[in-house]
Amino acid sequence: MKTLLKNGTVINYADNFQGISDILIENEKIIKVEKNIEEKADKTIDCSGLYIMPGMIDMHCHLREPGGEHKETIETGTASAVKGGFTTICPMPNTKPTPDSAIILSQIIEKAKKANKCNVYPYSSVTKGEKGEELVNFEEQLKSGAIAFSDDGMPVENARIVREAMIKTNKLGSFISEHCEEKSVSSGAINEGIIAEKLKVEGVLPEAEEIMAARDIVIAETNKLHTHICHISTKTTVGTIRSAKQRGVKVTCETCPHYYSFTEGEVLKKGTNAKMNPPLRKEEDKKAIIEGLKDGTIDCIVTDHAPHTKEEKSQELSKAPNGIIGFETALAATITNLVIPGHISYLDMSRLMSYNPAKILKLTNKGEIAKGKDADLTIFDKEQEYIYKESDIVSKSKNSPWIGEKLKGRVKYTIVSGKIVYQDKVQN
Numbered sequence: 457m458k459t460l461l462k463n464g465t466v467i468n469y470a471d472n473f474q475g476i477s478d479i480l481i482e483n484e485k486i487i488k489v490e491k492n493i494e495e496k497a498d499k500t501i502d503c504s505g506l507y508i509m510p511g512m513i514d515m516h517c518h519l520r521e522p523g524g525e526h527k528e529t530i531e532t533g534t535a536s537a538v539k540g541g542f543t544t545i546c547p548m549p550n551t552k553p554t555p556d557s558a559i560i561l562s563q564i565i566e567k568a569k570k571a572n573k574c575n576v577y578p579y580s581s582v583t584k585g586e587k588g589e590e591l592v593n594f595e596e597q598l599k600s601g602a603i604a605f606s607d608d609g610m611p612v613e614n615a616r617i618v619r620e621a622m623i624k625t626n627k628l629g630s631f632i633s634e635h636c637e638e639k640s641v642s643s644g645a646i647n648e649g650i651i652a653e654k655l656k657v658e659g660v661l662p663e664a665e666e667i668m669a670a671r672d673i674v675i676a677e678t679n680k681l682h683t684h685i686c687h688i689s690t691k692t693t694v695g696t697i698r699s700a701k702q703r704g705v706k707v708t709c710e711t712c713p714h715y716y717s718f719t720e721g722e723v724l725k726k727g728t729n730a731k732m733n734p735p736l737r738k739e740e741d742k743k744a745i746i747e748g749l750k751d752g753t754i755d756c757i758v759t760d761h762a763p764h765t766k767e768e769k770s771q772e773l774s775k776a777p778n779g780i781i782g783f784e785t786a787l788a789a790t791i792t793n794l795v796i797p798g799h800i801s802y803l804d805m806s807r808l809m810s811y812n813p814a815k816i817l818k819l820t821n822k823g824e825i826a827k828g829k830d831a832d833l834t835i836f837d838k839e840q841e842y843i844y845k846e847s848d849i850v851s852k853s854k855n856s857p858w859i860g861e862k863l864k865g866r867v868k869y870t871i872v873s874g875k876i877v878y879q880d881k882v883q884n
Contacts, residue, residue: 464503469806470824481831484873511543511832513813516758523552528763534573536851538878540783541867543832544575548608558600577603586610606633633684636668647720647735662690682706689734691744698753708755713789726857733778763853785858791865831874840866
């Protein structure tokens with residue numbers, strides 16, 4: 457089966473190329489990238505006016521299954537992911553039961569294969585039951601398909617256990633991905649400050665993130681290990697990571713579209729649909745996140761896609777669960793709030809959403825558009841503008857702060873292993 461993409465603007469950070477080109481796909485692989493390919497194909501797609509980038513990779517999301525199927529399933533979550541242009545996603549292990557064994561991991565992988573939408577590479581937990589006490593069998597989990605290790609929203613508080621986990625996973629060529637939250641100072645509903653005072657709710661101190669990020673960097677630096685820090689949100693964390701990288705520390709990190717799109721004041725407009733952990737911060741933090749994305753301090757953009765039901769999110773601010781969905785808005789939010797204002801280029805977007813995640817996760821056949829690479833591609837119209845509506849949402853949950861927002865940039869096709877898994881039906 458051959459598919460030919462004609463006249464698209466290819467964005468490929470790996471070779472710093474942005475320009476009009478054709479792409480020929482045979483079965484699951486890219487076999488040719490050049491202008492004016494004349495070879496006959498089973499299917500030809502005219503990509504004139506469209507941009508083509510390596511398939512986007514989300515290395516931090518939540519699919520809820522097993523145990524939370526009322527919020528999202530692997531079927532609905534992967535459908536939402538491909539609508540958003542993601543060809544590979546890495547769900548976190550905060551499910552019930554926790555994927556701390558080969559059996560649970562295998563079940564998730566098998567269900568994802570049945571859904572047959574995008575690549576799903578799940579995280580294993582770091583500790584049994586995410587309790588922060590007993591380490592999982594890292595070698596066995598990797599053999600069973602774990603992409604890496606995280607205790608997600610239950611950060612490992614014991615520094616000795618974190619150190620041991622970093623050493624063991626690094627020896628196996630893997631890493632731990634830390635949700636940095638020092639629990640002794642992390643209680644609260646939204647960011648500590650004037651908005652929390654106005655709403656009369658307890659505020660989350662920024663130090664909750666900053667202290668634990670610093671701790672993990674110290675362990676990584678002292679022992680010459682790689683650590684990955686999840687969804688950073690504060691100016692101080694950006695500065696700490698920048699300084700560490702300048703010293704040669706093997707630290708990588710991620711942020712999410714909401715941290716460069718919104719500030720804490722969004723809670724006044726969107727209520728609990730603007731409540732997540734870490735919370736939306738101040739304007740100075742938002743600016744620091746943008747600067748970190750520009751200068752390479754922040755390695756990648758992830759969604760932290762976190763579905764919750766309307767009933768759960770309709771509770772008062774202090775009781776409603778943290779988290780928002782993000783698969784279907786990540787690309788448009790990045791174009792609207794980073795590319796169009798001139799903070800980053802489309803090549804940078806390819807670096808942050810495709811190339812770097814592939815490198816960190818050691819997915820050697822992904823993140824690039826080149827002969828022999830996997831035919832995972834995100835095709836979008838950078839000019840298409842629209843109001844994001846709840847009725848547009850494919851995810852089982854609808855908890856998004858982008859509902860009602862004007863966005864620019866719409867996914868037109870998502871191709872995974874040479875197969876069109878999503879095609880937009882909305883015309884310009």
